[in-house]
Structure formats: C-alpha cells, structure tokens
Amino acid sequence: xxxxNINFEIISNLINSxxxxxxxxxxxxxxxxxxxxxxxxxxxxxxxxxxxxxxxxKKIDPLIVPIIGNIIRYGIIIITIIAVLGxxxxxxxxIIAVLGxxxxxxxxxxxxxxxxxxxxxxxxLLRPFNTGDWVETGDVSGTIKEVxxxxxxxxxxxxxYVSIPNSSIWNSTITNHSHYETRRIDVDIGIHYDTDLDxxxxxxxxxxxxxxxxxxxxxxxxxxxxxxxxAIVVRLRLYSHTKDWYALYTDLMxxxxxxLDEAGIEIPYPxxxxxxxxxx
Numbered sequence: 507x508x509x510x511n512i513n514f515e516i517i518s519n520l521i522n523s524x525x526x527x528x529x530x531x532x533x534x535x536x537x538x539x540x541x542x543x544x545x546x547x548x549x550x551x552x553x554x555x556x557x558x559x560x561x562x563x564k565k566i567d568p569l570i571v572p573i574i575g576n577i578i579r580y581g582i583i584i585i586t587i588i589a590v591l592g593x594x595x596x597x598x599x600x601i602i603a604v605l606g607x608x609x610x611x612x613x614x615x616x617x618x619x620x621x622x623x624x625x626x627x628x629x630x631l632l633r634p635f636n637t638g639d640w641v642e643t644g645d646v647s648g649t650i651k652e653v654x655x656x657x658x659x660x661x662x663x664x665x666x667y668v669s670i671p672n673s674s675i676w677n678s679t680i681t682n683h684s685h686y687e688t689r690r691i692d693v694d695i696g697i698h699y700d701t702d703l704d705x706x707x708x709x710x711x712x713x714x715x716x717x718x719x720x721x722x723x724x725x726x727x728x729x730x731x732x733x734x735x736x737a738i739v740v741r742l743r744l745y746s747h748t749k750d751w752y753a754l755y756t757d758l759m760x761x762x763x764x765x766l767d768e769a770g771i772e773i774p775y776p777x778x779x780x781x782x783x784x785x786x
Contacts, residue, residue, distance in 0.1 A: 538593040545586025553579035568637040570630060572652050622656045625676035629653055639684040643675050688720060689751040691744050693758050696737030698772040703730065703738075709769040710742040713761055718750040737774045 557575040561568065630653065635641050639650050641660070648662035658675055660668045683689070697706055707728035714726035726744040733739075746754045766773060 534593045538590045541586060541589050541593065545582060545589070549579045549582035549586070552582065572654050573626070573630070576655050619656065622672040625672035626653060626655055626658075628676055629658070629672060634680045635682050635685075639682055641683065642681040643670070644678045646670060683751075684748050687748060688723070688745050689748050691742075691746060691751065691755050691758070693742040693755075693762065694731065694739055695742075695762060695766070696734060696739050696774060697766070698774050699736075699738060701738065701771050703740075705769060706740055706771055709765055709771060710740065713758055713765055714742065714744050716754065716757075718746050718754045720745045720747070 553575040556578050557571055560571045560574060629635075635650050637650050637652070640648070641650055643660075646660055646662065646668050648660040648666075648668065651659040651661050653659075653672070657669045657671055660670060662668060693710075695710075710728050711726055719726060723745060724743075726742065729741040729743060731739040731741050742758070763773065
C-alpha cells in the first residue's frame with residue numbers, strides 16, 4: 507500500500523510540474539507561434555509587393571528587382587527568427603554571436619553556393635545582358651527571364667525553362683545577340699558560272715527592298731565571295747534592327763529561290779557523271 511501511495515504521489519507531482527511548465531511557457535509558445543506566422547506571411551507578401559512596384563519604375567533595372575525582393579524576404583525571416591528566440595529569453599547579443607558563428611560555418615560548407623551569389627553580383631555590376639536579351643552561354647540559348655541570388659533563369663526558344671547557377675554563367679563565354687541595336691545579315695548562295703553577275707546583283711538587292719532593312723551603318727550590298735568548283739558564291743549583306751533580325755532573315759531565305767527562279771538564275775547542285783566502257 508505504501509508503494510502505491512508513493513507511486514501516486516510521484517505521478518501527481520509530475521502532472522503538477524508539467525501543468526506548471528505548460529502554464530508558464532504557454533504564453534511564450536503562443537506568442538512565438540504568432541510571430542512566426544505573421545513574420546513569414548509578411549515576408550512573402552512584402553517581397554511580392556516590392557517586386558510588383560519596383561517593376562513599374564522605369565529607372566530601376568529589371569535585373570535587380572528579384573534580388574531586392576529576395577533581400578526583403580530573407581531579411582524579414584531573419585528578424586522573425588530573432589524575435590521568436592527573444593520570446594524564450596535568449597539575449598539578442600547571444601543570437602547575433604550564434605548567427606555569426608553559424609554564418610561562418612555555413613559559408614565554409616557552402617562555398618559553391620556563395621560563389622553563385624558573388625557571380626550574381628558581378629553579373630549585375632558588369633551587365634553582360636539584361637532581361638529579355640537573347641543570349642548563348644554554354645550549350646544553352648534563349649531569352650533571359652530573371653537573374654536571382656543563386657541562379658539565372660533562361661527561357662529557350664522551344665519554351666523550355668532552364669535554371670543555370672550564376673557561377674556557371676560567369677565562368678563561361680556569354681554571347682549576347684541583343685546587345686547592339688542593329689545586326690548584320692549575310693545571305694550566301696551559289697549561282698551558275700553562266701550567270702550574269704549584274705542580273706544576280708539586281709535580283710538580290712531587290713530582295714532587300716524591305717522596310718525592316720536599314721541603310722545604316724551601310725546600305726545593302728551585293729558581294730562576290732569566291733569561285734567554287736561548280737558555282738560562284740555571292741552574298742547579300744544588309745543590316746536590320748536586332749528585334750527584326752530573325753524574322754527578316756527567314757523571310758529572305760524563303761523568298762530567295764523563287765526570286766532567282768523568276769530571274770532565270772540557276773542554283774547548281776553537286777552531280778556526278780559516270781562514263782562506262784565495255785571491257786573486252
């Protein structure tokens with residue numbers, strides 16, 4: 507009987523202690539939970555609002571808008587975590603010291619990730635491309651959609667989403683097809699040796715009579731490039747605005763053969779003549 511009384515007394519003490527602990531910390535736990543919910547909500551909300559408003563301001567580069575949004579989001583999250591720890595009596599100075607030590611350890615462990623951040627900063631400073639530019643980097647070609655803290659987003663021309671680490675872009679060759687306002691178009695074609703070159707020049711330059719063709723930096727040109735084995739290689743050279751380059755190039759290629767056919771200009775093609783002899 508005495509043992510049962512002792513056991514009941516121990517259980518009763520444990521229950522009372524648990525209730526006291528719960529009561530004493532219930533307010534702190536509830537407060538910390540509310541801070542977490544509110545903090546994370548506002549982190550996402552304010553980040554979206556900042557992105558939306560900044561994207562409307564023409565003076566602000568679209569490339570830095572996502573980064574500013576991320577800084578706001580993660581900054582609020584860090585402040586929220588510090589406030590939650592403060593609810594449980596953790597001193598702010600201690601939190602900062604712990605965060606500093608943790609930051610050093612994380613930095614050593616995530617050197618590759620931090621190199622992406624550094625590369626992203628360099629891309630923003632040196633500006634090899636802007637949002638909407640057509641670029642080639644590595645084996646990826648497409649339009650720049652966004653430059654983030656860690657990755658750059660490219661939409662390819664066949665509508666594929668590609669996320670590339672910033673360090674990979676920074677350490678590779680970047681070809682920006684949209685950097686200049688104008689681009690040159692060269693259309694090469696082989697014509698028969700019997701062709702009148704003046705007629706060929708007139709025919710090709712007529713193709714350049716398009717409102718998208720520019721007269722600067724140079725007017726459209728007809729050039730004889732070389733004399734091949736079976737053809738004279740000629741070139742139509744002209745300039746257009748970068749935004750019109752691809753559409754104009756494909757239109758020229760589509761119209762080229764019908765124009766030559768109409769002018770009676772032959773496009774030679776490789777052929778082989780076989781002579782057979784009767785062997786006795």
